Amino acid sequence: MLKVYNTLTRTKEEFKPVVPGHVSIYVCGVTPYNEPHIGNARPFVTWDVIKRFLRKLGYKVKHVQNFTDIDDKIIRTANEQRVGWKDISDKYIAAYFAVMDKLGVGRADIYPRVSENMVDIIKMVSGLIKKGFAYELDGDVYFSVEKFHGYGKLSGRKLDDMQAGARIEVDDRKHHPMDFALWKSAKAGEPYWESPWGKGRPGWHIECSTMSLKYLGKTFDFHGGGSDLIFPHHENEIAQSQAYCCDDHSFARYWLHNGFITINQEKMSKSLNNFFTVKDILAKYPAEVLRYFLVATHYRSPLDFSDERLKEAEAGLARLKNAQDNLNDLCNTAKDGDGSTVQLVQFAQDAKKGFYDAMEDDFNTALALANMFDLAKKINIYYQTVTAGDTAADKDDIEKVVAVYREMTDILGILQADKQEKNDDKIVNALMDLIIAVREDARHNKDWATSDKIRDDLKTIGIIIEDSPTGARWKR
Structure with a gap:
């Protein structure tokens, strides 16, 4: 039975899909104004593992992940480089795919862009005004947080105690300090789209609500992203989406958030000069080492990034790779039908059960890997007895163990390079x-x-x- 930790309820719940046999996922994507950094990589590797496991369980998965391709940071970068905003977003969307492909992150089914969904965004903003949840001020449109009775339920914050969140400018004209922008009037020299409120562009939060509702429907299974998005981004998504749908139970059922990444136990920050791009990391370490590093810790736990931790990951992956090589060698030299490897098969089945139990407990990759290491140890011990001539390996049994080991590596997306090398x-x-x-x-x-x-x-x-x-x- 699959259980997931739901940020919304702060409890671990049994997963029950909206549509039996199907899983719908929306994950907040990047704002493409720079090379993807290590903090970007964690949620996407996490969701890649989750998708792989859900498919192993037999689910059909639909995954939507947006690109915020028009944003203050994109506009600023474009002005600095004296190019168009679309040149910047296109460049760094390509950079995103380049590094994620190296990390073995499978593609989402749909990658909607904000700039390509303006008609739908304007329609949703208009609908919120019509329903009385939003108001217009001189070309800007704001969501009225006081009108939505459940505001704060995701983050656990009380409205009276809140202060203006990230990306929201304090504006004395607003009905409440926490009212957030759904539509922003265009400033001189900025890109804009025509709307009923004049020339402008969307606020940050409305895009994800619009695109998730458009591509996944009124109610879907998972909404994911980093812990830094819980407030204000995801809090605001819930408010405007449920207000628009007029249903407290609409929108995402399960909210999953991965933990922060620190650099040498300090918060990652450009101002501290400890900001690492995936591209720079991959210049020093193989992509599979970085992927292993990201999956070796439970996705909700904080993760400290350092050269020392990457070297530990490299050593851990090498241990698993050595067991894979030993297993492949046993498979190539094993004899048919003497039944001498039955004990190793039982070890493999026990490890597989432990692996699946761990993954069904809120996708606990750390515990899943512990079961892999237990099996790897048994494989190595058995390999030594075979190479020493003390016993012989049964080919049918070894192939069963190979299948179990491969199933584990495929779910976690590790030790795939060796398979590709041997194929290609x-x-x-x-x-x-x-x-x-x-x-x-x-x-x-x-x-x-x-x-x-x-x-x-x-x-x-x-x-x-x-x-x-x-x-x-x-x-x-």
Whole structure:
């Protein structure tokens, strides 16, 4: 039974989809004015794992993720670079896809842009005015928070105690200090769209409500994003969406928020000069190491980023990779039908159950990985007994263990590069088989100098030869 922690209710709840067998997801995307940073990567890797697991459970998933492609920061960057706002958003949307592809983040089904949904946004703003939840002031339109009785229910804040939130300018004309902009009149030199209130563009919050309702309907399953979006962004989304739909139970059922990322135990900030882009990190570490680092901690927990933590992640991933290599080697050398590997199969089934139990408990990837490491240890111990000649491996049993291990790695999206290399690089595999055969001939002829030279020269280019009683194998 899948349980998820719902920020809205502050409890862990059994997941019950709106439509049986289907899952609908809306995740707040990036504002593309700069290269994606490590804080951007966490929610998207998190939701990629969640989607992979939901599909394993048999659900059909529909995932919508927006791009805020018109925004103050985009306009400012465009002015600084003396280009159009669309040039900036297009450039950094491409940068987003480039790094997310490297991290193995699968594509959403729909990536709506604010600039392409103006008709729908204006329609929703007009509807909120008509229903009495919004008002116009000199070309600006504001949502009246006092008119929505449930305001503050997501963040747990009381209206009287609130102060103006991020991206909301204090304006004495507003009915209440916390009233937020649905539509902003255009300033000189800014891009604008025609509306019933004059030339302008949307406020920050209205875009996500409009696009989630448009593409997922009045009620959908999951709404996700970082913890920094709980207030004011997601709080305001709930208010304007439920006011527009006239239903306290409409909009998202389950709200999932990933924890903050700190840098060396300090808040990530450009002013502190501890702001790291994914592109810069991937220049130093393989993409799978960064992905492993992000999934090795439960998504709701805070995550501290540092070189030391990345090196720990690199070592942890290497341990799992070594078990994968040992398992593949066992599969290649195993014999048919002697049933000698039944105990390892049982270990694999136990680990799989523990893995699924962890993932069904609010997508606990940290505990899921612990079960993987338990299985990896058993695989390595068994591999040592086989290579020492103490026992033989049953091919059918080993293939069952391989299937379990692959299922785990596929859900977490780790150790995929090796599979891709083996699928795509047949020439390298063939050449390595030839080199190993030449080396084996040298060893057979007791030409140890040639044998050692082949091994040592390969090591200098990152290829390791391992000798065992069952023969040599290579790995990167």
